[in-house]
Amino acid sequence: MSGTEPTPTIGLEVHMHLATRTKLFCGCEVAYDAPPNSRVCPVCLGMPGVLPVMNEKAVELAVRMALALGCTIPDLAKWDRKHYYYPDLPKNYQISQYDQPLGVGGFLEISVEGGVKRIGIIRVHLEEDAGKLMHDEGGGNSSVIDLNRTGTPLLEIVSEPDMNSPDEVRAYSTALRQLAIYLGVGHCNMQLGQMRFEPNISLRIGTDPDGKPRYTPIAEIKNLNSFRSVERAVAFEIARHREEYEADPKGYTLERLGKQTRGWIDDQEVTFLQRSKEEAHDYRYFPEPDLVPFVPDRRWVDEIRASLPELPEVRRRRFIDEYGLPEYDAGVLTADREVADFYETAARLCKDPKAASNWVMQDVSRVLNERKVGMAGLPITPEALAELIRLVRAGTINRNTGTEVFDKMLETGRSALEIVEAEGLAQTSDAGELETIVDKVIADNPGPAADYRGGKEKALGRLIGEAMKASGGKANPKIVRDILVRKLRG
Amino acid sequence: MNASDLTAIQMQEAMGKGELSAREATEASLAAIDRTDAKVRAFLSTDAAAARRRAQEIDRRLKAGETPGLLAGVPVAVKDNMCTADGQPTTCASRILEGWKAPYNAHVVERLLAEGAVIIGKTNLDEFAMGSSTENSGFEATRNPWDLNCVPGGSSGGSAAAVAARMVPVALGSDTGGSIRQPAALCGVVGMKPTYGRVSRYGLVAFASSLDQIGPFGRTVADAALVLQAIAGHDPRDSTSVSEPAPDYLATIEEPVEPLRIGVPKEFFGEGLDTEVERVVREALGVYERLGAKLVELSLPHATDYAIATYYIVATSEASSNLARYDGVHYGYRSSGHADMIDMYMRTRAEGFGDEVKRRIMLGTYALSAGYYDAYYKKALKVRRLIREDYETAFKQVDVLMGPTSPTPAFRLGERTADPLAMYLSDVYTVSCNLAAIAGISVPAGFTKAGLPVGLQILGNVFTEEKLLRVARMYERETDWAARRPPVCEATA
Numbered sequence A: 001m002s003g004t005e006p007t008p009t010i011g012l013e014v015h016m017h018l019a020t021r022t023k024l025f026c027g028c029e030v031a032y033d034a035p036p037n038s039r040v041c042p043v044c045l046g047m048p049g050v051l052p053v054m055n056e057k058a059v060e061l062a063v064r065m066a067l068a069l070g071c072t073i074p075d076l077a078k079w080d081r082k083h084y085y086y087p088d089l090p091k092n093y094q095i096s097q098y099d100q101p102l103g104v105g106g107f108l109e110i111s112v113e114g115g116v117k118r119i120g121i122i123r124v125h126l127e128e129d130a131g132k133l134m135h136d137e138g139g140g141n142s143s144v145i146d147l148n149r150t151g152t153p154l155l156e157i158v159s160e161p162d163m164n165s166p167d168e169v170r171a172y173s174t175a176l177r178q179l180a181i182y183l184g185v186g187h188c189n190m191q192l193g194q195m196r197f198e199p200n201i202s203l204r205i206g207t208d209p210d211g212k213p214r215y216t217p218i219a220e221i222k223n224l225n226s227f228r229s230v231e232r233a234v235a236f237e238i239a240r241h242r243e244e245y246e247a248d249p250k251g252y253t254l255e256r257l258g259k260q261t262r263g264w265i266d267d268q269e270v271t272f273l274q275r276s277k278e279e280a281h282d283y284r285y286f287p288e289p290d291l292v293p294f295v296p297d298r299r300w301v302d303e304i305r306a307s308l309p310e311l312p313e314v315r316r317r318r319f320i321d322e323y324g325l326p327e328y329d330a331g332v333l334t335a336d337r338e339v340a341d342f343y344e345t346a347a348r349l350c351k352d353p354k355a356a357s358n359w360v361m362q363d364v365s366r367v368l369n370e371r372k373v374g375m376a377g378l379p380i381t382p383e384a385l386a387e388l389i390r391l392v393r394a395g396t397i398n399r400n401t402g403t404e405v406f407d408k409m410l411e412t413g414r415s416a417l418e419i420v421e422a423e424g425l426a427q428t429s430d431a432g433e434l435e436t437i438v439d440k441v442i443a444d445n446p447g448p449a450a451d452y453r454g455g456k457e458k459a460l461g462r463l464i465g466e467a468m469k470a471s472g473g474k475a476n477p478k479i480v481r482d483i484l485v486r487k488l489r490g
Numbered sequence B: 001m002n003a004s005d006l007t008a009i010q011m012q013e014a015m016g017k018g019e020l021s022a023r024e025a026t027e028a029s030l031a032a033i034d035r036t037d038a039k040v041r042a043f044l045s046t047d048a049a050a051a052r053r054r055a056q057e058i059d060r061r062l063k064a065g066e067t068p069g070l071l072a073g074v075p076v077a078v079k080d081n082m083c084t085a086d087g088q089p090t091t092c093a094s095r096i097l098e099g100w101k102a103p104y105n106a107h108v109v110e111r112l113l114a115e116g117a118v119i120i121g122k123t124n125l126d127e128f129a130m131g132s133s134t135e136n137s138g139f140e141a142t143r144n145p146w147d148l149n150c151v152p153g154g155s156s157g158g159s160a161a162a163v164a165a166r167m168v169p170v171a172l173g174s175d176t177g178g179s180i181r182q183p184a185a186l187c188g189v190v191g192m193k194p195t196y197g198r199v200s201r202y203g204l205v206a207f208a209s210s211l212d213q214i215g216p217f218g219r220t221v222a223d224a225a226l227v228l229q230a231i232a233g234h235d236p237r238d239s240t241s242v243s244e245p246a247p248d249y250l251a252t253i254e255e256p257v258e259p260l261r262i263g264v265p266k267e268f269f270g271e272g273l274d275t276e277v278e279r280v281v282r283e284a285l286g287v288y289e290r291l292g293a294k295l296v297e298l299s300l301p302h303a304t305d306y307a308i309a310t311y312y313i314v315a316t317s318e319a320s321s322n323l324a325r326y327d328g329v330h331y332g333y334r335s336s337g338h339a340d341m342i343d344m345y346m347r348t349r350a351e352g353f354g355d356e357v358k359r360r361i362m363l364g365t366y367a368l369s370a371g372y373y374d375a376y377y378k379k380a381l382k383v384r385r386l387i388r389e390d391y392e393t394a395f396k397q398v399d400v401l402m403g404p405t406s407p408t409p410a411f412r413l414g415e416r417t418a419d420p421l422a423m424y425l426s427d428v429y430t431v432s433c434n435l436a437a438i439a440g441i442s443v444p445a446g447f448t449k450a451g452l453p454v455g456l457q458i459l460g461n462v463f464t465e466e467k468l469l470r471v472a473r474m475y476e477r478e479t480d481w482a483a484r485r486p487p488v489c490e491a492t493a
Helices: A056-068 A166-183 A226-247 A299-305 A312-323 A327-334 A337-350 A352-371 A382-393 A399-412 A418-422 A431-444 A446-453 A458-470 A477-489 B010-016 B021-038 B050-062 B107-113 B159-164 B180-188 B220-229 B275-290 B307-327 B339-350 B356-368 B374-397 B419-428 B432-436 B466-476 B487-492
Strands: A007-017 A080-083 A093-096 A103-110 A115-128 A132-135 A143-146 A152-157 A195-207 A214-216 A218-221 A259-265 A270-275 B043-046 B075-079 B118-123 B170-175 B190-193 B211-219 B263-265 B295-296 B398-403 B439-447 B453-462
Touching: A007 A166, A007 A226, A007 A337, A007 A458, A056 A103, A056 A115, A056 A152, A056 A166, A056 A218, A056 A299, A056 B295, A093 A115, A103 A166, A103 A226, A103 A312, A103 A446, A115 A166, A115 B050, A166 A195, A166 A226, A166 A312, A218 A226, A218 A446, A226 A259, A226 A270, A312 A327, A312 A337, A312 A352, A327 A337, A327 A352, A337 A352, A337 A382, A352 A382, A352 A399, A382 A399, A382 A418, A399 A418, A431 A446, A431 A458, A431 A477, A446 A458, A446 A477, A458 A477, B010 B021, B010 B220, B021 B043, B021 B050, B021 B075, B021 B118, B021 B159, B021 B487, B043 B159, B050 B118, B075 B107, B075 B159, B107 B118, B107 B220, B107 B295, B118 B159, B159 B170, B159 B180, B159 B211, B170 B180, B170 B190, B170 B220, B180 B190, B180 B439, B180 B453, B190 B220, B190 B466, B211 B220, B220 B466, B263 B374, B263 B453, B275 B439, B275 B466, B295 B374, B307 B356, B307 B374, B307 B419, B307 B432, B356 B374, B374 B432, B398 B466
Parallel strands: A218 A259, B075 B118, B075 B170, B263 B295, B263 B398
Antiparallel strands: A007 A152, A007 A195, A080 A093, A103 A115, A115 A152, A132 A143, A195 A214, A195 A218, A259 A270, B043 B118, B170 B211, B190 B211, B190 B439, B398 B453, B439 B453
């Protein structure tokens, strides 16, 4: 091996619940707060004699996500049974997709230091979730099972091992979540377990004599359910692989040890070995005989493709190009589809994209945070905000008054113009009135006036402030400035 | 008139004329069960009180001028691998499901009830429908009404025997590799396996999902047609059920198929075929010839030897998966003396399943294992395609295929239990029909010298049940095998 530094090579399997009303193979409601075992029927309980029926909405959402990831939708997708015994899986097999998934070969672009990186997507497939097993809830040596979750549609998205750092893993995970929410494919609520991660980690340790890359054994970490845990588990594994490899450069290789499965102890932030290569499960996959293969109608796929919204990354870049927004603003505004839609409507109507960005990122965000609501809970329309921005832009009111008006709009539901007129908030641009004020300010502040005349530009700000104060905040600061400059220079 | 000697259609006619009530038909059926079932042991459970209540309800509706359906007041037996939510257990004749009561009705049970049938009881079977003699039942062996020392065939042996012994006029069975047709042949009744997808499997406890199909038993072709009419049709709960509506089978049943070309596959008359069975079947073919049919000798190269091998890979693979759910966790039998979870799984399954079921689970698990899948399961699927092609080719030349249903008449209890392979060969002429997903029927064709029934198997292409029934009826009209009463009825009548 050459002296190059080992490179972390990371792929990610992500499971997410789809935002369907009912389960994948029966009509039971998908519910997260229902009493245990209250959203079950013979089908999801795996009773003798039952048969699964495919939920078409789930397939549509899966295809939607696959298309947004640039995947190809094959002419035929089939269902397979994956066998393992566990009490949370009533049939002791999971209906999944093995060798002919719904989507293959896509990518997701993520923002990394120094630009954009493309992470390959190997496949996207649908499967059913299992129930929840809770041990020793009663204090004794017993376990209880809640099968409400059994049969919830689960989308599995498998990436290429294209990530090289915990940061990239986090960027990919958050981008995937954002995309799913954008598309309406999943809610991805982490607390509810609607998104779970299984990273595969190894280090590339140079090349063998034929030039083929060599790796440390692949470690798959099971069932991580937060961005924080996946990031830390990956960081832990990279360090562990480094140590193991340095201790035994000849032995600690993929060829010798293969793939192992590891668990994550969240409070100790360590992984532990669950299964080595020798103990790997034989899932005995075979085609699910109770379901017919799924043959996607081309026109239907095209309709879904046509209905895809502009994707967040594309939109982010367009906001930079089209509205001249800083990267930061574009990122914040496109993080949520409703926020981005709101922003874009306001920006187009007020014709001041930067001002609109400031308003949305400051005033609107403040309200959403205070009230703990989404865009739908904001009582102000983008049209109403645009009117307010136009009033500021036209000089009818100044920016500070604008914030006051904004708050009044929230309280009263009236338009900005109504509030400005009713409360006499329009700023004074009357040159005669302002000249009187300015004359008085110069007279009352001889020091700063002299300083400005002597070349101290900063002194002007002080004088403008005094004039604003004298006007009760209603003076148009631009005009005050012009008059001051004229009078002091003249 | 003894109502238990009537066919379902005769019962309906009598009820239409007010000469028979549903209650009387039900009482006759319950009385016949009382008289004979201690010897035959066709039923695993009956609920006389529920049947009487149901019959009274049907009578009330008949009196009120309602038309309670195709099977109004007809006593029907249901193989005990179909779910009934009526409080009777659904056991699949397995200890592992002993006492389990289904919380829902199978589609076919819903259909029977919607057509006014009176469900008399649940019939015995080989455990989980795995067997050809009903000796693999976890509870008891059913006897052949024609000779109580012989098996009734299987796995729907209970339903076949119940119809043959005139305890019920009609019954439901399920056929995965011959489990309706073979016991029909051995018990001297009509049994039909419809095309895969013709009848919903919802609520049929799965043995091999891609092969299982529910079908009717009757003493006459018309009765089988009547029951098929009641249960056939699309069910959105079974994705493999077909959407095209079922034709009116009874409307055309008396119309002969002319001209009729009958394919006679040479593989159905090969080594292992009992000479008496061959004689009876050849005579039946002669009847068709006299009726003007043309016999065409042909070959189905993959439909016998290869079919058995293919069947025992496909069926056991699917079974190993379908039966994984019986683990003692959620329902059914759970071993009491277990140390931990894995131990509970192992003990429950070791104690709950019988030998044949275990044998098939092991075979199927092996066939699906990593490293063996391609050699067994995948290869079996390829051969399955060849078998289907054999039939497709044949049906380009002929309307139907004919041969013996079973290579032998009913054999003695215990004769083959020690030799699973000999038992498997009971299905040599029937399994390919399931692998090809086509339709088949067995009709009584006569008797051996010892008085055991012989069945003629007629196979038709997919969704040709209507034609099959007409062809079967052509023969039935020329013979009177259905009029013969098995000794067990005479002895106790």
